[in-house]
Amino acid sequence: xxxxxxxGIKSIPDAVTRLKNVKDxxxxxxxxxxxxxxxxxxxxxxxxxxxLEQRAYYVINEYSDKETRDNLDAARKRVREYLEEIMTGCxxxxxxxxxxxxxxxxxxxxxxxxxxxxxxxxxxxxSGLKIQNEYDVQHLLYAYxxxxxxxxxxxxxxxxxxxxxxxxxxxxxxxxxxxxxxxHSMPQKKLIEEMEADMVHYHAKHIYFFLYDKEKIIExxxxxxxIYENKVKGKQIHIxxxxxxxx
Numbered sequence: 001x002x003x004x005x006x007x008g009i010k011s012i013p014d015a016v017t018r019l020k021n022v023k024d025x026x027x028x029x030x031x032x033x034x035x036x037x038x039x040x041x042x043x044x045x046x047x048x049x050x051x052l053e054q055r056a057y058y059v060i061n062e063y064s065d066k067e068t069r070d071n072l073d074a075a076r077k078r079v080r081e082y083l084e085e086i087m088t089g090c091x092x093x094x095x096x097x098x099x100x101x102x103x104x105x106x107x108x109x110x111x112x113x114x115x116x117x118x119x120x121x122x123x124x125x126x127s128g129l130k131i132q133n134e135y136d137v138q139h140l141l142y143a144y145x146x147x148x149x150x151x152x153x154x155x156x157x158x159x160x161x162x163x164x165x166x167x168x169x170x171x172x173x174x175x176x177x178x179x180x181x182x183x184h185s186m187p188q189k190k191l192i193e194e195m196e197a198d199m200v201h202y203h204a205k206h207i208y209f210f211l212y213d214k215e216k217i218i219e220x221x222x223x224x225x226x227i228y229e230n231k232v233k234g235k236q237i238h239i240x241x242x243x244x245x246x247x
Contacts, residue, residue: 009038016083025060025072032056032079046172047096047206048086050151055082096175099148100210100240106144107244131244134181137212138168141179145169158203165201168210176204182215191217192228199232206236213243 009015015035022028032052039049058075061067085095111129115121131137142154149171156170169177178198180191195209209228211218218224221241229237 009034012083012086016080019076019080019083022076025068028056028072028076035079045174045205047175050149050172051082051095052079054148054150055079096149096171096208097238097240099145100177100208100238103141103144103210103240104242104244107140131181131212131214133183134179134212137181137210138179141177141210142169145177165198167202167204174204175206175208176202177208177210178202179210179212181212182217184215186215186217188217188219195228199235199237202235205234206238208238208240211239211241213241216243218243 009018015031015038018031018034022031035052036049039052055078056075058071059068061071111126114123115126131140138154142152145152151172153170154168156167157164158167167176168179171177178195180194182191191211198209199207213221218241221243224241225239229239
């Protein structure tokens, strides 16, 4: 199966079966090459392929065969779980949506949970960290996402043909995140106008609007999402709203 003659994967269940028979790093590399080809034949999104690369990555320790083997086994498990997610209809963009919706759990753990008394980080230091504007939100959100999406980039410029737009967080050509942070002087109408302009200008098919409603100008978040998601033909619009309790 892994002698270079037959690595043509025919289905997701077939891929799961082949993955179970992988014995070493070389066979794993051959398997991944075949899996990439198969997913491309299915017209999988760049996000799907990026997700595969992230889950398949493992560290090779040249001084410890055992640690390398353990890392490989962990990577095999992650890829198998991803294939199972595909079979059960849980696409990578749903996972990204869940990660973005759980952002405030990260902030609570970082800023509101008291640090250990014996640690070098003091409560007073954390209390001094305040989110003031969109750039603060983007900085923390990028730090939160980067371990999960190591290929993500911040502030990527894109030529639309009639001007240049800047993507706040660029995952790939199909998936972008636009960050908004409300301010006291911003009416809801202004926020909507900015979002509608971004919906038109971005070329990506999946646009995630990450709205950090610091001033709570969105009176009904659920109704807001229902109205403005899926608004642009040919593009999938996702809206994530966080209304902080403290920051």
